[in-house]
Amino acid sequence: MKPIFENIDVAIDSSLKIATYNHTQNCETSNWHIHPEYELVYIKNGGGILRIDNKTLPYDDGVLLLLGPNIPHADFGNKEHKNNLEVVAQFRKEFIEEKLAVFPEFNALKNLVQESKKGLLFESQTKDIVALEFEKLNSLNSSQRLIHFILILDKIMVEGHYETILGHARLNSYKSIDVDRLESIFEYVNEHYDEKISIAFLASRQGLTINSFCRFFKKMTKGSFVQFLNEFRTRKALGFFNVTQLSVSEVMYKCGYNDPSYFTRQFKKYHGTTPSGYLSTKV
Numbered sequence: 244m245k246p247i248f249e250n251i252d253v254a255i256d257s258s259l260k261i262a263t264y265n266h267t268q269n270c271e272t273s274n275w276h277i278h279p280e281y282e283l284v285y286i287k288n289g290g291g292i293l294r295i296d297n298k299t300l301p302y303d304d305g306v307l308l309l310l311g312p313n314i315p316h317a318d319f320g321n322k323e324h325k326n327n328l329e330v331v332a333q334f335r336k337e338f339i340e341e342k343l344a345v346f347p348e349f350n351a352l353k354n355l356v357q358e359s360k361k362g363l364l365f366e367s368q369t370k371d372i373v374a375l376e377f378e379k380l381n382s383l384n385s386s387q388r389l390i391h392f393i394l395i396l397d398k399i400m401v402e403g404h405y406e407t408i409l410g411h412a413r414l415n416s417y418k419s420i421d422v423d424r425l426e427s428i429f430e431y432v433n434e435h436y437d438e439k440i441s442i443a444f445l446a447s448r449q450g451l452t453i454n455s456f457c458r459f460f461k462k463m464t465k466g467s468f469v470q471f472l473n474e475f476r477t478r479k480a481l482g483f484f485n486v487t488q489l490s491v492s493e494v495m496y497k498c499g500y501n502d503p504s505y506f507t508r509q510f511k512k513y514h515g516t517t518p519s520g521y522l523s524t525k526v
Contacts, residue, residue, distance in 0.1 A: 257388075
């Protein structure tokens with residue numbers, strides 16, 4: 244079975260996405276999926292199964308792993324202990340190549356990132372070394388989280404011992420042109436979500452007819468482009484509500500909507516409440 248493409252939505256005030264899950268929470272995408280971002284996963288304790296590409300690996304006391312881009316996998320978490328914690332950090336190649344790479348101190352990180360294209364499973368001692376830093380992340384603001392994440396990368400880079408999960412770098416089962424097309428679509432939406440985006444324009448940009456574009460997007464993501472765009476925009480709206488003092492109408496326009504009733508319906512569809520209802524909980 245081919246994996247579903249997942250779009251990783253990074254918050255407006257962050258350089259990467261860090262999500263934490265406890266005993267009662269589930270990862271947003273638990274099915275078989277794939278994405279072009281790197282993914283660093285820490286699981287505090289308990290046992291479970293790692294399903295990565297064509298490998299099925301058990302773990303019995305938590306796990307720490309780093310996956311490179313476009314490696315198919317499922318959710319790694321478990322519900323064995325009530326004090327369990329799963330932390331998932333996802334970042335684009337630009338985070339390494341354009342941001343951290345400007346510092347010569349991170350030259351060794353390039354080797355680790357290159358190796359991660361085979362998937363890296365770290366020894367338990369390495370997990371223990373960085374455990375406290377992972378467990379602090381959820382209580383920190385965005386700048387503190389970035390600093391702690393860099394500290395985690397540094398400790399893994401300097402003291403980490405690992406084995407590769409796959410025998411070679413992943414060769415994607417999708418055609419290269421399909422992967423490039425989907426990444427191009429995701430990138431365009433990420434940069435222009437506040438503007439009018441038409442399927443006709445995106446289809447033309449990819450050299451496809453409208454019908455071909457819609458079939459392609461559904462084949463790759465198992466959903467329609469309109470659904471994806473509305474979910475993406477309402478998540479951005481949620482981010483604006485969380486980190487700014489903007490009004491509902493200001494956020495609506497910033498997220499590419501110009502119809503208040505449509506914006507309200509879509510926000511409620513994906514977040515279970517209206518924009519004004521969500522804001523009232525933050526007062």
